[in-house]
Amino acid sequence: MTDSWATFGADLHIELAGPGLRSGLMDALRDAVRTGRLAPGTRLPSSRSLAADLGIARNTVADAYGELVAEGWLTARQGSGTRVAERAAPRRPATGTARSLPARRRPAHNLAAGQPDLASFPRAEWLRAARRAVTAAPNEAFGYGDPRGRPELRAVLADYLARARGVHADPERVVVCSGFVHGLMLMGRVLRERRVRETAVESYGLDVHWKLLRDAGLRTRPLPFAPGHGTRTSALAEAKGVGAVLLTPAHQFPNGVALHSSQRSAVVDWARRTGGVVLEDDYDGEFRYDRQPVGALQGLDPERVVYLGTSSKSLAPGLRLAWMVLPEDLVGEVLEAKGTMDWVSSATDQLTLAEFIASGAYDRHVRTMRTRYRRRRDQLVATLAERAPGVRVSGIAAGLHAVLELPPGTEQSTVRAAAWQGLRVEGLTRFRHPDATAERDALVVGYGTPTDSAWPGALEALANALA
Template identity: 75%
Template sequence: MTDSWATPAGPEDGPGRGTEPEPVGGAGPGTAFGADLHLELRGSGLRAGLMDALREAVRTGRLTPGTRLPSSRSLAADLGIARNTVADAYAELVAEGWLTARQGSGTRVARRAAPRRPAPPAPRTPRIGRRPVHNLLPGFPDLAAFPRAQWLTAARRALTSAPSEAFGYSDARGRIELRTVLADYLARARGVYADPERIVICSGFAHGLMLMATVLLARRVRTTAVESYGLDVHWKILTRAGMRMSVLALDEHGARTEELADAKGAGAVLMTPAHQFPTGAALHPDRRAAAVDWARGTGGLILEDDYDGEFRYDRQPVGALQGLDPERVVYFGTASKSLTPGLRLGWMVLPQELVGEVMAAKGEVDWVSSALDQLTLAEFIASGAYDRHVRSMRLRYRKRRDQLVAALADRDPAFGVTGIAAGLHAVVELPPGTERSVVEAAAWQGLALNGRADFRHPSAQPDGDALVVGYGAPTDSAWAGALDALCRVLP
């Protein structure tokens, strides 16, 4: 087998041993001239093998109609065969109709009918409902509100000032520019003790949790406590890593952290103390202290998911739990709610003793997070644009939550909204036995909606019927329609 990557070439002999002058104005659209061409030659005859390889590339659509091929001289040099062999192969394929050769245009793939490809499988038809028109799922920000112009400005400044080494392999902890501004921001806005040397950049909370699961297993931790309601994707990460789970009950004051004393063998606890997901409770100060006391007394770790801590509407946001004991709490934050999940940027603030272990789990080089995106986010935060964006979105989401509460009160005062005024979702209590029917009715109306039961851990006890209504995702123009659709499906 011979592999070839064709290289750019100037005007020279073509398949008929004439000339192939460079076309005026360049190679034109739909061309691969000057680009690499990969061919695999098989069989005993070089010319026959080359012809078969080219036919197969055209037949499968890898070489599309109109694509310009390398000159005979360039391809022959690449393949290490005689130029006449390539010229003869080109000439025969022209005669067969696979290729065309014209003065001034070089040798190109003939413009024949597009190759037939297998038809894609028919999409599965959902059992109920139709394609959602409105997205009221929790955890989604308003993607249309992403500050494109300000981000572009930050990207230009970051690229202009970036050192050349930023375009190489970066420190596995992440760019020092981002870790430095994050340390300042998190201390100022979330009360986190965040020395840059303790910060590790990751591609989101799930990635960070995977790294911590690896570290915990290396420490012989086999059980992690979790809240009785949360995201199954996080539980699956722990389960796939080989972890067992001990479930903490929830009430209006958050997780019942006193139950940690009975969580036999638990070496860590995963929590959302600032705004429990999805129930919306804030962890009571006494329970925050109890969690830290448990960690200190047992040598355990608290994994704090501060997924939307910046968005508190009824008061100043409560500081992160990490501030109570930076050596026993692993703090996780991301840009997924404040900016967009598409950035795939998150951060971990680690106890000093864990930094090396997390680095070992992550690897010697940062193979996940784009250095250029990190530099842009660093500039975005340092310039004040991040603070301005968060304040703007805080006002927008607060208005939507207020409108949701008012619309439900007009519909029926019995539909109470529970949990603190924070984040991108609210919990709407329902009459007993109605949750599943409301969710199914919403699907029929093209409304993407979750019930509270969708987030219950399999071993947890049910906690009454309710909806978890996300008000972050709809655009401003779609929000009123989404709210009306929600009110129509309520019992």
């Protein structure tokens, strides 16, 4: 006979098998401890409670507990109850593959691009905003939500994006999504349904974005890149069969230049003439240092440009909060692709972000981080001028990373030299589209990634690698 039971206070499951109840209970408890289901320190139910759950005599449970205490499996102290004894964790046998692989040294410093300083996340302000937001939230906010996202966040985003990024945003056209990747995935589905078969992309970017478009059934065609001008969108005039284009106009990733005004006009003209869709990735538009703010491309034609923004660089990628501002004719199609309810973005996180922006905390945080990142950038430039004067630094007027120009043929050896210094850094080649023409050797250095305490060591390691 097999009995299943749930304890009072902690949900546990043990099966008693065999004719002997006491021995069966002891075997089951030993097995639960041995396999880790009952962790060291776990308090077991009282003998009375467990006996009642199992339908057996209390003395049977008490005797089983007593013997397991004597064997060292359990401990029993007055006022503390019966608990699982502290034991050394069982050693798992290593597989042949694991034994054959050498241990990999973890980099001591990380200068990979694409992530902010996570230690600077404004925890106290975020908690205060969360408390205010949850307290004021209507009851329906905790139900299945509108697929567009919480109306409070969409209204605040519309105001903020118009003020800070020059976006023409109606709250009814704002759709909240779980990160930029989620938004791009939705747009990939919509474009496929519209029978788009090919999307133009920048010759340098993130392979995960190209893969998402390919997974949606879209081919990707790289556009040429012109130093100083950014992506040559004028080449779209001769790109037959392209129905959409993905761009980072305010700060090309990873080359770091803004899209030239002539090329901004060219891509909008192409979209109007052909009915094409422009996907604008404004991933770090809040951070600029030595230039006037570059407004969103969407402001030139809100009916042809899909604006995609995110909190991943301004706050933290772990929030999984991003947004799209859509042309009117795309809203319904995107919502159909997303589904009938908002199942990917937490309502409480959306309400908190809305309160965080509305209270002014978001602007204060961005200004603080802009000053901090600019100081790091200046330290990077000064250190390289002294220690590696032959390295030219570019793409530094905005953003969280810089491009370090290297002599031809030295990119891979420099990446290896950095690894010897315990430094993770990536070469520009890693971001080049497979069909794009190789242009130059360089490092892409994310100076926003380290914490303040780790930054001096990372900078020293970089200088040593380049020297």
